[in-house]
Amino acid sequence: MTFDYDLFVIGGGSGGVRAARIAASEYGARVGLAEESRMGGTCVIRGCVPKKLMVFASQAEALATEARGYGWTTASAGPFDWVMFRHKLDAELTRLEGAYTGGLVAADVEIHKQRARLHDAHTVELADGTRVTAKHVLVATGGHPQRPGIPGEELGMISDDLFLMESLPGRVLVVGGGFIACEFATILAGLGAETVLTYRGDAVLRGFDEELRRHATEQLRVIGVELKLETTPAALEKDGDKIRVLWPDGSAEIYDAVMFATGRVPNTKGLGLAEAGVKLGRKGEVLVDEWSQSSVPSVFAVGDVTDRVNLTPVAIREGHSFADTVFGANPRKVDHRLVGSAVYVRPHEVATIGLTEEEAAAAGPHKVYLASFRPMRSIFAGSDARAVMKLLVDAETDKVVGCHIFGPEAGEMIQLVAIPMGMGASKADFDAAIAVHPTLAEEMVTMRRPVRHIGGAHADKTVGSA
Numbered sequence: 405m406t407f408d409y410d411l412f413v414i415g416g417g418s419g420g421v422r423a424a425r426i427a428a429s430e431y432g433a434r435v436g437l438a439e440e441s442r443m444g445g446t447c448v449i450r451g452c453v454p455k456k457l458m459v460f461a462s463q464a465e466a467l468a469t470e471a472r473g474y475g476w477t478t479a480s481a482g483p484f485d486w487v488m489f490r491h492k493l494d495a496e497l498t499r500l501e502g503a504y505t506g507g508l509v510a511a512d513v514e515i516h517k518q519r520a521r522l523h524d525a526h527t528v529e530l531a532d533g534t535r536v537t538a539k540h541v542l543v544a545t546g547g548h549p550q551r552p553g554i555p556g557e558e559l560g561m562i563s564d565d566l567f568l569m570e571s572l573p574g575r576v577l578v579v580g581g582g583f584i585a586c587e588f589a590t591i592l593a594g595l596g597a598e599t600v601l602t603y604r605g606d607a608v609l610r611g612f613d614e615e616l617r618r619h620a621t622e623q624l625r626v627i628g629v630e631l632k633l634e635t636t637p638a639a640l641e642k643d644g645d646k647i648r649v650l651w652p653d654g655s656a657e658i659y660d661a662v663m664f665a666t667g668r669v670p671n672t673k674g675l676g677l678a679e680a681g682v683k684l685g686r687k688g689e690v691l692v693d694e695w696s697q698s699s700v701p702s703v704f705a706v707g708d709v710t711d712r713v714n715l716t717p718v719a720i721r722e723g724h725s726f727a728d729t730v731f732g733a734n735p736r737k738v739d740h741r742l743v744g745s746a747v748y749v750r751p752h753e754v755a756t757i758g759l760t761e762e763e764a765a766a767a768g769p770h771k772v773y774l775a776s777f778r779p780m781r782s783i784f785a786g787s788d789a790r791a792v793m794k795l796l797v798d799a800e801t802d803k804v805v806g807c808h809i810f811g812p813e814a815g816e817m818i819q820l821v822a823i824p825m826g827m828g829a830s831k832a833d834f835d836a837a838i839a840v841h842p843t844l845a846e847e848m849v850t851m852r853r854p855v856r857h858i859g860g861a862h863a864d865k866t867v868g869s870a
């Protein structure tokens with residue numbers, strides 16, 4: 405049977421663009437791609453990129469405060485011009501969108517600027533009714549924010565809206581305790597909004613190392629975020645041009661804006677997948693094997709739509725591996741076990757890779773190395789911001805199995821730690837590196853004695869100090 409394409413990709417985000425480009429440019433496949441919105445997807449248009457630029461913008465006042473501590477007695481960030489920033493942001497996103505489109509065009513990928521759905525195992529139907537056939541179909545449609553299912557929830561914003569606001573809210577409630585809630589609370593507080601974060605648990609960033617979670621939660625207060633923990637709004641109501649938030653205890657508060665960061669769900673609704681025999685999971689995610697292949701052999705899926713590890717570099721790696729495997733005769737699986745990530749909060753970033761202390765304790769005997777201190781940069785400036793660095797080491801093999809950092813540029817540090825950890829480095833390998841002084845990262849190679857032993861028969865809580 406002949407097909408219109410060797411590969412048809414639904415979704416022009418991180419995973420889809422990479423797969424399309426590699427299949428076409430490296431392996432000569434005839435590739436079509438449908439994107440219903442702006443090319444680049446969540447990361448480029450309404451995720452990582454605009455978010456990180458806003459994180460940079462939101463640091464100005466903190467940097468000015470630090471500068472005053474260093475003798476620049478009148479340093480001040482001055483007024484923030486949101487409209488000017490938004491115009492620059494829009495221009496930058498348009499530039500990036502063009503670069504993504506240009507990369508596909510250069511690779512001879514045929515772009516369809518419209519919505520697509522699966523008609524059958526080898527046929528894709530476009531929104532204008534056109535049907536195209538493909539030997540392989542890649543579903544790379546990502547996900548979208550979900551609201552919490554409370555009355556009046558339509559009055560609240562979702563993360564996509566943050567980048568489109570006409571003006572900054574005076575008083576804002578951020579709902580949630582995950583990556584997005586913490587980062588957006590940091591941004592809004594830094595840009596001058598009176599920011600309250602509410603989370604149903606007692607510490608943000610569930611799933612992260614407990615000690616880091618407690619630390620990050622407490623330090624959000626240092627940057628002026630008010631925390632309302634162990635509760636969540638019961639309903640929202642309109643109050644003139646403001647929003648009244650009703651709490652479960654019967655109290656009410658007025659905010660200029662409410663932002664829900666209550667998780668994301670895969671984009672599979674109306675995509676024709678189940679009808680074509682593609683098995684979906686509980687959240688609607690496409691169920692795939694280690695080759696990203698669905699229950700229908702010609703249909704593959706990568707990125708957030710599979711709800712494995714929902715990060716851009718993972719979607720890119722999955723897309724690339726799919727193209728290598730299916731079109732390059734170079735079978736490559738993605739190892740999802742050792743993936744680093746960072747949460748761009750202030751006063752410092754949280755970054756993590758490998759097992760948490762709780763996971764390590766459950767897995768067997770491990771040693772915990774810990775440094776918790778105020779960096780000299782903070783002390784001099786008169787700031788209370790603390791840093792924490794933790795290494796988890798297998799007591800039998802000496803292998804470093806987890807690293808958690810709360811510190812300036814922690815994301816940059818964890819990226820480099822990911823290399824020796826991926827190579828299976830031992831604590832002795834870390835110690836063999838001579839420190840670079842004075843840096844924060846030198847703690848990584850100078851933690852001599854474990855602070856405690858966890859897991860197994862010899863677990864304790866009080867051995868030595870860092």
Ligand SMILES: Cc1cc2nc3c(=O)[nH]c(=O)nc-3n(C[C@H](O)[C@H](O)[C@H](O)COP(=O)(O)OP(=O)(O)OC[C@H]3O[C@@H](n4cnc5c(N)ncnc54)[C@H](O)[C@@H]3O)c2cc1C
Pocket residue numbers: 414415416417418419420438439440441442443444445446447448450451452453455518519520521544545546547563584671675706707708709714715716717719
């Ligand atoms: C606010 C925010 C901040 C984030 N920050 C980070 C970060 O700092 N670091 C990090 O690693 N990750 C971050 N992420 C996660 C990251 O953005 C995603 O993991 C990544 O974009 C997933 O890529 P993807 O290719 O799976 O999907 P997406 O990038 O979402 O791309 C899917 C594309 O498919 C299109 N589409 C959907 N349905 C159809 C259809 N039927 N027809 C045609 N087109 C369709 C969509 O319009 C979209 O462009 C962030 C996410 C958010 C929301």
Ligand SMILES: NC(=O)c1ccc[n+]([C@@H]2O[C@H](COP(=O)([O-])OP(=O)(O)OC[C@H]3O[C@@H](n4cnc5c(N)ncnc54)[C@H](O)[C@@H]3O)[C@@H](O)[C@H]2O)c1
Pocket residue numbers: 551552553579580581582583584585587603604609610636665666667668713714715745746747748
């Ligand atoms: N820096 C980064 O790498 C980065 C940044 C942003 C997003 N991301 C990715 O995007 C994903 C989605 O981020 P997210 O923050 O939306 O999701 P998340 O799963 O990290 O957090 C969702 C939060 O909402 C809370 N929640 C869920 N339902 C709720 C309800 N009904 N009422 C009240 N609270 C509720 C959860 O308890 C949790 O704290 C992340 O898991 C991550 O993979 C990564």
